[in-house]
Amino acid sequence: MKNLTKITLILSVIYFTSISQTNAQGLVDGFFTNKGEANFSLSYSNSQFDSFFVGKTKVDGVPAHGKITQSIFNFYANYGITDRLTAIVSLPYITAEGDGVDDPINGTNEQSDLQDLNVMVKYALFKEELKNGSTTYFVAAGGSLPLGYEPNGILSIGNGAPSIDAKIGMHYKNNTGFFGTLAFGYTVRGEADNNLNVGDGSNFDAPNSINSLIKLGYATGKIYVDAWFDSQYSKNNNIDIANGNFFGNFPETQVNYSRVGANVFVPITNTIGLNAGIGTTVDGRNLGNSTTYTGGIIYSLKK
DSSP states (O other): OHHHHHHGGGGSOOBOOOSSOOBOGGGOOSOOOOTTOEEEEEEEEEEEESEEEETTEEEESBTTTBSEEEEEEEEEEEEESSSSEEEEEEEEEEEEEESSSOOTTTSOSEEEEEOEEEEEEEEEEEEEEOSSEEEEEEEEEEEEEEOSOOOSSTTOSSOOOOEEEEEEEEEEEETTSEEEEEEEEEEEEOEEOOTTOOTTSOOEEOOOEEEEEEEEEEEOSSOEEEEEEEEEEEOSOOOOTTSTTOSSOGGGSOOEEEEEEEEEEEESSSSEEEEEEEEEEEEEESEEOOEEEEEEEEEEEOO
């Protein structure tokens, strides 16, 4: 199980919850990479949805586009700076295509571009040894930088705002292979460019958010499986699509969600493995009611 848990950190590849917002819950979990070792992942995700949360109301048919299909190609890597400090980076390329008319804001029914460069560092504060396992308490900090895509529209692949993220969590691992992770975080977002001069032309203030993650799983030398619940609650702006203070300012909308999903990982060799995952939205605000399927290959570089 020891060799497998070195790899499991990269199983939580990013799950994209909508066209306008991404969920980076996969960047941080309770496993740490040993000093001097690294893991790399290439993954592909596909998401389709034909219903949408306009504000808090779920409607059939995505506004303007009817149905949206999204493909995500993601590169992920982590490196053990020390046994207690892990650095993480991810870079997704996303394509999104609508099935209806052109977006009324940005005038297109397709978007393709690199999204956000995400960087995090995770530190194990201390590890408590228990009779049948151990509990690790950890913190994480980092942020994301948008890479120039158009942020204003239903089809936009992100909100276009830089962010700073902080998390705190705990991870329990039983000697039999069962584990559980609980983490809470806060994201501070900056401004997004108003590339299309919507409204008075001022840049958009993307709302900050509170996020949480619960993960339960089982890991041995032959298989890894987990089930997770992830949520986000945006603060401050209280702007909903189609309400009185909405004028096409998509990056400023309040985006909330609750999602559930699962992962499975099977090692092929001592250094290479394959993983698959699914994530689906169970409740939301101003985002697509999506289900995302993910598959990837993982390479572990050991000392």
